Amino acid sequence: MxxxxxxxxxxxxxxxxxxxxxxxxxxxxxxxxxxxxxxxxxxxxxxxxxxxxxxxxxxxxxxxxxxxxxxxxxxIDQTSTEHAVRFSNIRDPGAVRIGGDLVNCTIVAAAANQTEAQHLELRNGEPIFRIHRLRAHHGVPLMVEESIVPQALFPGLERETDDSPSIVVLARHYGVLLGRAEEKVGVAAAKGDVAKLLGVEENTPVLLLDRVVRTIDGRPIEWRLASCNLRQNYYLAEMN
Amino acid sequence: MxxxxxxxxxxxxxxxxxxxxxxxxxxxxxxxxxxxxxxxxxxxxxxxxxxxxxxxxxxxxxxxxxxxxxxxxxxIDQTSTEHAVRFSNIRDPGAVRIGGDLVNCTIVAAAANQTEAQHLELRNGEPIFRIHRLRAHHGVPLMVEESIVPQALFPGLERETDDSPSIVVLARHYGVLLGRAEEKVGVAAAKGDVAKLLGVEENTPVLLLDRVVRTIDGRPIEWRLASCNLRQNYYLAEMN
DNA sequence: AAGTGGTCTAGACCACGGA
DNA sequence: CCGTGGTCTAGACCACTTA
Incomplete structure (x- = not known):
């Protein structure tokens, strides 16, 4: 026993x-x-x-x-091509999920502000990382995102030489198992940097994705805010 | 046995x-x-x-x-308040699913055009109903929708005196059990009638919902195209 | 106390995949 | 051929609801 x-x-x-x-x-x-x-x-x-x-x-x-x-x-290898994109509801014209390839990534250590703490169920001021990424699909800019993760779960992340392309890869690297996610979908007009990075004119409407990914135990592990230029791709939600 | x-x-x-x-x-x-x-x-x-x-x-x-x-x-009573809105991912500020109350409903019998046939897995020209609806939440216009259903599954629907508020109610009325649904989410600028019915100015961005609901056997039973003015509500997708 | 679903056991045999 | 998960059986006892 x-x-x-x-x-x-x-x-x-x-x-x-x-x-x-x-x-x-x-x-x-x-x-x-x-x-x-x-x-x-x-x-x-x-x-x-x-x-x-x-x-x-x-x-x-x-x-x-x-x-x-x-x-x-x-x-299961969560980082396999099959499972790596399971928290992305964006599909290419052939209906396969795409997550976008990493173009650019910068990481900053900081203290959680109120919104961040709320989304990650932390206390105000607890240490977090803010990760900014630009993603492209077939070389075309797809989305810019800001991803917030608690430092507690990813010690030393800012010193990583490898890029950290996605929460799925990060989680595997740090031995965390992922469970579910919820994503709010909205729309906004692209402004300033966002428009520039996505290569679109100012005020082009873009999809706004506000997603929280949780561990297998249900604790939030990532809050991500993304602006997405879909082009011929589309967002697909499945309901049971 | x-x-x-x-x-x-x-x-x-x-x-x-x-x-x-x-x-x-x-x-x-x-x-x-x-x-x-x-x-x-x-x-x-x-x-x-x-x-x-x-x-x-x-x-x-x-x-x-x-x-x-x-x-x-x-x-389970699929039309109970708990289950009636399970194919709507729109949430009110308190995070509860809302489907909108029926304000207006017109039904037209017709033959399926190519897109309609494709979405419902019918042959071109098979008989369908086109149902136009306006929905409101707390008296405020929420969405206009066009819902396409095969006539075969809803015989005599156009003669119904009762309104047919949603696919969930229709399905129960005709003894069909519902299974899953997929919904494409996009964005568009409200034009003409849509803008008028939603009570917004022309070119206001609205959420575009393109949904197929399937029976428990996996056959498509409704294709719905909706234009939605979220206001303080939001669209929430859950991922496993 | 009676009746329900929920858990757990200890077997048997079947269908599939690979050596 | 053997080893694997998938199905099916026939019980036992537990936990919860209702009367």
Whole structure:
């Protein structure tokens, strides 16, 4: 018997899930690697296979693992082309999600102002990074964005030599698992720098994307404000 | 043993789900009513409780039923205030979904043009209804919309004395269960009638919503094109 | 107290993928 | 062929709601 126990009120399969998520986040199993099979996990934990299955089912639904009959269960690489753009609802004319390629990136350390603290559920003045990026698609400017992240989750980010192209890549680099996101969609007229960077005339209408990405535990990890010139691309929201 | 059998390749729990959905759509159990409990269903069908559970789990996830420990399993009323606006991503300042109240509604029978046929996966010229609506929120114009639906699914709709406020209400009235929807979000300048109906000046930027709602089987049932004046409301997309 | 869904067990067999 | 996840069974007990 390991960290899971039958004397908590929390259902066993959720404890199993928590434990597996924790081990993935800790790097016990790298992205792309196989997880022990169901029988083995159930023996290790001294519980039934069905209980392990229920934990794995939920994790698959949350895109943490992928299971295939006959092959096994694998940790999903969130930075793979398939998953890297899952928090972008912008599609190219062929309906595939695009996130834009990084053109330019500057990082500044600062203290959270009130809006920033509110969006990230921090206290006023807590340390954050402000990341400004310009993104292009097929060489054409797509969006300018300001991304706010708490310093606590990304220690030493400002000294990184590599660029930090997106929250998905950052999260993987710092061992954080991402969950859900909400995005407000609005419209505004491009002004000054924004217009210049996007290569459009002043007052061209652009899409305004105000997005909060959360970790698997539901804590906000990034607040991003983007101005986007869609051109022939479009924004697509799916509803269940 | 009823309509489910063990000699198909389709998993038993999916056959059970299909059958239950069919019975709900047929009106065997009205919205709000209780479904027989798991034990009873499993006895009726001659299968194990676990198999019934798996079917019910999926149906709950698809918002067809709601289950509560100690109470029972109930057919969800899609037209209840909670579920009626689930295909609208517009939120009021308090973050609650709003669909707008119906102000005005006209229905015209017609033959599908190419775009309409394409969106609804019909053949050119198949009979459709074009429904024009004006919606307001707290008495203030919110959106004008043109909704296209196939006549096949809504026989006699043009003779209805009741207004048809939304696809959700229509679907319930005609015994169709709704599944998912996709919505393209764009921006445009309000012109002519649209500007007049929304009570804004010409060329005011409005949100353009291009939405396809599908049945539980995945067939398109409504294509709606709406021009929306958000004012203090906003558009919120959720991503998993 | 009775009845419901929720959790958990311990098996069996099937369908699929790769060596 | 073997090992994997997917389906299905037949129970047990728990937690919650209602009367």
């Amino acid at each position: 390991t960290a899971v126990g039958k004397f908590s009120t929390r259902p066993l399969y959720l404890q199993v899930k928590d434990m597996l998520i924790q081990r993935i986040a800790a790097g016990d199993w790298k992205p792309g690697a196989a997880i022990p099979n169901e029988i083995e996990l159930s023996r290790e934990l001294g519980i039934s296979v069905g209980t392990v299955r229920k934990a794995l089912d939920e994790m698959e639904h949350e895109r943490l693992i992928s299971r295939r009959q006959g092959r096994g269960t694998f940790v | 009823t309509a489910v059998g063990k000699f198909s390749t389709r998993p038993l729990y999916l056959q059970v789900k299909d059958m239950l959905i069919q019975r709900i759509a047929a009106g065997d159990w009205k919205p709000g009513a209780a479904i027989p409990n798991e034990i009873e269903l499993s006895r009726e069908l001659g299968i194990s409780v676990g198999t019934v559970r798996k079917a019910l789990d999926e149906m709950e996830h698809e918002r067809l039923i709601s289950r509560r420990q100690g109470r029972g399993t109930f057919v």
